[in-house]
Amino acid sequence: MSLLFRRDPLIPLDPPRLRRSRRGLLGLGWWGLALDTSHQPGRTWYDVVYHDLQLFVMxxxxxxxxxxxxxxxxxxxxxxxxxAVYALFEAARALFTGEIRRFRDRRARGHAIVVGETDAADTVAAALEAAGHRVLRTLTPPACTT
Structure with a gap:
């Protein structure tokens, strides 16, 4: 199994799920605020929108x-x-995914390392994987290609 191309459990969860939950909560908050503040004199829809957004920060x-x-x-x-807390958690996880992956790759043992993006590197990696070895693919940095 190639370590570079495997599905990483640290990849952020489904962002559309987060968007749908925010939209649903905004609608539910709007509905509840419209019902509960309808008796207040001078209340405008701007007030309802403002207080609806304030629900996310308590x-x-x-x-x-x-x-x-x-x-x-x-x-x-x-x-x-x-x-809001879930969104912060996902943002931190997305931010540190690369760092955690690099840390794990540096500490990995018992694997073969294949460097490059050429057809030869692909062939070697495929042959090693077919033989049952764990393969770590690394890309050549731009400074090394000249």
Whole structure:
């Protein structure tokens, strides 16, 4: 199995899942805030949008004041910050994936190293993999090709 081309468990999870959850929570928060703040004089839709976005950082005033809240706002009030924390976790994981992979490759033992992107390197790597060896493929840096 080639170490360079294997599926890495550190690759970030499905970004569309995160986008769908944010959209759903924004809609749920909007709905709940529209229901719970409809009695406030001078409230505009700008206020609802602002407080809806504030749910992700736990700063929405209507949801912090206590008292009875609609179920829509209750759900959005707890899940929106969880989505923000999940997004931060995924960003950190995507940022450090390359570093962790390089660290693991430096510490790997019992493998063959094939350098280059040529047909010969591909053939050697394929032959080693067919023989049952673990193969680490490294690309030639641009400074070494001249």
């Amino acid at each position: 700063g929405a005033d209507p949801a912090s004041g206590g008292g009875p809240l609609s179920w829509q706002l209750q759900v959005a009030r707890f899940l929106a910050p969880a989505t």
